[in-house]
Amino acid sequence: SQTIHQWPATLVQPVGSPLSLECTVEGTSNPNLYWYRQAAGRGLQLLFYSVGIGQISSEVPQNLSASRPQDRQFILSSKKLLLSDSGFYLCACQAGGTEAFFGQGTRLTVV
């Protein structure tokens, strides 16, 4: 079964600073990869998904971007963070079946 690694676990960044969150997957190949954001007490909002290297679909217009430079690597970035970018960011992997498996998340606080 696949393992999803996300880092860092927590991050505090000033407004206007850049962001790079990385997600890597082990135990599978050619997975669908996802970035979700979860606000406190809310469900998960899909931000980006990718079905292959260099293929990115964006679900919500925003200050963030995503890239997939390798089959099992997915990166979430921003050039200039906003206060509203604070939240819990989750990487997920879907391989074979329709269920998705999640990493442990990154808690981002923009100050």
Add this chain to the structure above:
Amino acid sequence: EDQVTQSPEALRLQEGESSSLNCSYTVSGLRGLFWYRQDPGKGPEFLFTLYSAGEEKEKERLKATLTKKESFLHITAPKPEDSATYLCAVPLSGSARQLTFGSGTQLTVLP
């Protein structure tokens, strides 16, 4: 519009007091319904997939059932360690790659 609604938002039970969580959905051509457990500060942990009305899945004190319009997560004789937020999700009508999530039920089991 595809929608997933979970109720109640929060549930407090005494240890051993059985209950059920509800997940209702509106989606054309259901291609699976997924239940997840999420502990505070962690990524969601996959529990069950249900594909057709009448299907049931069990894991320890949890049993998930599915009808044509909703799913129930029954918790029998819960223990404090069952305390978590329980999320359900379904694939969007147009794409099995994208899941839409409910807002979750926050379960607290008191000793």
